[in-house]
Amino acid sequence: MLIDLHTHTFFGHGKNTVFEMYKAGLKKGLAIHGFSEHSPRPLGYDYTNEYREHLNKHFKQYHDEVLDLKEKSTENKILLALELDWLEKETSFIQECAESHAYDYIIAGIHFIEKWGFDDQESHWKNLIKEERYKFYSAYYKTMIKMAKTKIFNIVAHPDLIKIFSNDTFPAWIKNNKNLAEDALLACKENNMCMEISSAGLRKPCQEIYPCRQLMEIAKDIEIPITFASDGHCIHSIGDRLLDLQKYALEYGFTEQHYFENKTMQTEKLI
Numbered sequence: 581m582l583i584d585l586h587t588h589t590f591f592g593h594g595k596n597t598v599f600e601m602y603k604a605g606l607k608k609g610l611a612i613h614g615f616s617e618h619s620p621r622p623l624g625y626d627y628t629n630e631y632r633e634h635l636n637k638h639f640k641q642y643h644d645e646v647l648d649l650k651e652k653s654t655e656n657k658i659l660l661a662l663e664l665d666w667l668e669k670e671t672s673f674i675q676e677c678a679e680s681h682a683y684d685y686i687i688a689g690i691h692f693i694e695k696w697g698f699d700d701q702e703s704h705w706k707n708l709i710k711e712e713r714y715k716f717y718s719a720y721y722k723t724m725i726k727m728a729k730t731k732i733f734n735i736v737a738h739p740d741l742i743k744i745f746s747n748d749t750f751p752a753w754i755k756n757n758k759n760l761a762e763d764a765l766l767a768c769k770e771n772n773m774c775m776e777i778s779s780a781g782l783r784k785p786c787q788e789i790y791p792c793r794q795l796m797e798i799a800k801d802i803e804i805p806i807t808f809a810s811d812g813h814c815i816h817s818i819g820d821r822l823l824d825l826q827k828y829a830l831e832y833g834f835t836e837q838h839y840f841e842n843k844t845m846q847t848e849k850l851i
Contacts, residue, residue, distance in 0.1 A: 581848050582822050583839050585614035586663065586687060586737060586776060586809030591642040592618040593631040595814035598645040606655055608819030612839055615646045616661040616687050619677050622670055625692055627700050643681055659684040659841060663737060666690045666727040678732050685840035687776070688733035690741065693719045698742060702785060705745040713746050717753045721764040728767035734840050735774045735807055738781065738790035739765065747786040754794045762798045769804040772845070774838050777829055779821040780811035789828055800832040805845070807838055826850050 588594035589601055596604070598615065605613040620636055643660065650658040664677055666688050678686050691699050693716055698704070705713070720742040727733060743750035754761055765775060781790040791799065799806070808825050812818030829837070829850065836847050 581611045581837075581851075582609050582819065583612040583614075583808055583837055583848065584608075584610050584810050584812070584819050584822060585612070585659070585661065585685070585735065585807050585839055586616050586778065586811045587614065587818050588617055588663075588811070588813045589615065589642065591638040592635050593629070593813065598642065598649065600815055601812070601818055602649055602653070602658070604815035604818050608822075610656055610819055612657045612659065614659040614661050614684070614839065615642075616663045616685075617642050618689070619662050619664040621665055621667070622673055624695055625665070625667060625670075625697070626695075627697050657841075659839065661685045661687060661840075663687040663689045664733065665692065666723065666733075667692055668694070668723050668726060671730060674730075674732060682842075684842055685734040686732060687735045687737045688724075688727050688773075689737045690720060690724060690727065693723065699744050702745045708746075710749055713749050714753050717742055717750065718757065718760060721757075721760045724764040725767045728764070728771045728773060731771050733773055734843065734845075735776050736765075736768045737776050737809070738778050738811065739775055740781075740791045740795055743786050743792070744781070744784050745786070747788065750786075751792070751794070754792070758794070758798065761795060762802065765795070765798055765804055766802050769802055774805045774807045774845070775799055776807050776809045777825050778809040778811050779825055780809070780817075782821065783817065789825065796828070796832045800834070805836070805838045805847075806834055823851075
């Protein structure tokens with residue numbers, strides 16, 4: 581069974597409409613298709629190519645179109661979700677977003693350390709010395725623990741996104757900081773969250789699956805439940821390499837995949 585729980589549309593900064601993404605998902609053979617558009621963000625949490633105004637303008641339309649598909653689709657199961665930015669100092673704002681609609685699940689997207697969107701520009705990382713990079717890696721997993729403890733979220737997205745522009749130094753850091761990464765994933769598990777396995781990293785400068793093999797070893801050891809994701813932002817990337825992700829998970833002994841419907845975890849066997 582092919583399940584993709586992390587997909588976007590042009591209502592955020594994707595390229596295609598809800599219906600176009602739906603049809604592309606059917607062509608990829610998705611049995612379960614989760615729409616998880618980005619959440620609104622407060623001013624001050626900004627990207628170079630900011631899409632906040634566009635998203636806010638069309639946010640209601642996103643929900644209306646997905647809910648319409650959810651009601652009418654007879655070819656696969658449609659889920660309404662949100663990739664909600666975890667912003668450590670904006671808990672009230674985040675809680676309000678999470679409760680604003682009847683989402684099937686909420687994905688925790690950690691893209692900011694304080695007010696720095698660390699996945700915005702590769703140039704931001706090039707001038708950082710190793711010790712500075714290590715500081716941000718640590719901050720990423722420490723804030724993941726805080727995120728999990730809020731109990732707002734159901735899935736932690738791309739759990740080593742912090743490596744996106746610095747995969748030359750991340751492996752050495754995680755080798756020596758396994759305990760911190762384990763504490764972060766364990767906090768997710770203890771608060772009834774799943775860990776996402778995503779093909780998006782294969783399309784990014786880090787050029788490997790999220791999460792890396794070191795994190796997969798930890799995930800296996802603590803037996804955190806998993807979900808699969810393309811993080812597709814267009815019709816060409818939706819459902820990207822889901823079978824490869826399943827094989828990756830099977831390699832580490834995972835035999836089940838999960839999804840959420842009305843915030844309730846559901847389980848399906850892997851092939």
